[in-house]
Amino acid sequence: MRPATTATVAEQAVQWLVRQDAGPLSARDAAEFREWRSVPGNAQAYEIVMNLWSDADGLEHHMAADAPTPALPAREAAARRHIGISVTWISRKSGVWLAAATVAAIAMVSPKALLWARSDYITRVGEISAFHLPDGSTLALNTDSAAAVSFDAGLRTVRLLKGEAQFQVAPDAARPFVVEAGGGRTRALGTVFDVRMLDDGVRVTGIEHSIDVRFPSAGGDTAAGSGAHVTLVPGQEVHYGTVRGLGDIGTAAAESGAWRHGRLIVENRPLAEVIGELNRYQHGHIQLMGGDLGELRVNGVFTVTDREGSINALETSLGLEAHWLTSYWVFLARR
Numbered sequence: 359m360r361p362a363t364t365a366t367v368a369e370q371a372v373q374w375l376v377r378q379d380a381g382p383l384s385a386r387d388a389a390e391f392r393e394w395r396s397v398p399g400n401a402q403a404y405e406i407v408m409n410l411w412s413d414a415d416g417l418e419h420h421m422a423a424d425a426p427t428p429a430l431p432a433r434e435a436a437a438r439r440h441i442g443i444s445v446t447w448i449s450r451k452s453g454v455w456l457a458a459a460t461v462a463a464i465a466m467v468s469p470k471a472l473l474w475a476r477s478d479y480i481t482r483v484g485e486i487s488a489f490h491l492p493d494g495s496t497l498a499l500n501t502d503s504a505a506a507v508s509f510d511a512g513l514r515t516v517r518l519l520k521g522e523a524q525f526q527v528a529p530d531a532a533r534p535f536v537v538e539a540g541g542g543r544t545r546a547l548g549t550v551f552d553v554r555m556l557d558d559g560v561r562v563t564g565i566e567h568s569i570d571v572r573f574p575s576a577g578g579d580t581a582a583g584s585g586a587h588v589t590l591v592p593g594q595e596v597h598y599g600t601v602r603g604l605g606d607i608g609t610a611a612a613e614s615g616a617w618r619h620g621r622l623i624v625e626n627r628p629l630a631e632v633i634g635e636l637n638r639y640q641h642g643h644i645q646l647m648g649g650d651l652g653e654l655r656v657n658g659v660f661t662v663t664d665r666e667g668s669i670n671a672l673e674t675s676l677g678l679e680a681h682w683l684t685s686y687w688v689f690l691a692r693r
Contacts, residue, residue: 370394371403384684477504477519484639484663486620491516494528495535500554500617501639501662509533522554524565524618542573542598547589552615559599563610564590573598622660622668629654629676633690640665642686651678651690 374391377383383391395401474480479489481499488498493514497505503521511533516525518539527535527546535546539553540560548567553560562571572587586604588596595610613623624632630652633644639662646652654676660668669680669688681689 367399367403371400374404375408473504473519476506478507480504481521483641486617486662491528493530493533493535496526498524498526498618500524518553518555520555522552522617524550524552524615526550540598541600542571542604545570545572551590556597556599558601559597561595561597562590563595563614564592565615566592568592571596571598571604573604575603617662620662622662624656624658624660626655626657628652629656629672632656632660632672636660636662636665636668639663640686642684642688644669644688644690647681647689647691651692 374394377387378391395404479487479497479499481487481501481503483502485502486498486500488496491497491507491514492509495514497507497516499505500522503523504519505523506517506519508515508517514530514533514535516523516535516537518537523537525535525537525546527549529549537544537546537553539555542560542562544551544553544562547569548564550566551569552563552565554563562569568589568591570587570589575586588604588607590596590607593610594607595614596607597605611625613621613625616623622632622635624635630646633646633652637644642665644665656672656676658671658675660671662668665688669690672678672690673680677693678690679693681691683689
């Protein structure tokens with residue numbers, strides 16, 4: 359085996375950390391990890407990266423001037439800021455060269471590190487959490503989501519950086535509550551609404567009272583009040599994006615808020631869409647085998663964190679058969 363360079367060792371250490379953070383290693387991966395650690399210098403590099411990742415108490419000592427939001431978990435708070443402060447912390451242990459390599463590797467290997475650097479609240483894959491904001495509002499984040507909060511004397515702003523969020527807004531006539539996502543702005547005129555970032559834009563759903571959704575026209579600026587806008591009442595939704603602009607108001611699916619309770623409720627939806635939704639909550643992947651399978655219609659209630667139960671239900675109702683390649687990769691085919 360060719361000796362690894364210093365940068366490569368740091369990168370490999372971060373890769374192993376990210377893989378283990380995603381879930382238990384397979385027997386084969388665990389054996390490979392033990393072999394990697396047996397190489398001189400690798401175990402020390404891994405320990406340093408582990409400390410950087412998880413030693414929130416030590417990091418917060420160096421971050422007193424930039425204390426995290428109290429509701430933010432300490433581990434996320436540390437990761438949120440480690441890119442900027444880790445060189446000083448690690449150089450005391452092993453030299454600036456390893457610090458720089460580790461920071462570069464974390465930024466390169468784990469995009470989540472960069473996302474954390476911008477976020478105040480995050481959820482992991484499969485996690486659904488609610489957070490109390492400083493103004494008394496509640497922010498609920500669906501799986502694999504992130505948001506940043508900026509409140510001042512005249513405006514309450516939340517930026518949805520990834521995923522999906524539901525907002526229950528505390529009344530404050532002097533400080534409007536605005537959610538920014540995908541270039542658009544949603545202003546709360548009532549209390550509860552949902553915002554989800556999609557591959558092709560953003561979907562906003564009204565749940566209680568009304569909300570104003572604004573998306574800029576070409577060259578416009580939503581902050582300046584320009585661009586098209588619509589007002590949604592409960593049970594309505596609208597999509598917007600750079601390609602289609604602000605769409606027409608539509609009727610929201612009755613099950614749109616079921617994720618708050620860990621449920622996916624589907625009524626006559628294509629199997630491909632249902633699989634896509636279930637995959638959001640798992641580190642593994644469900645794959646359809648057969649081009650026409652995705653067109654099958656599905657009705658049912660699924661627990662989003664129970665992948666095996668969901669697959670069993672699809673097998674029974676649609677006459678499918680699951681083939682488990684590993685504990686993370688499942689193929690669905692006709693019987």
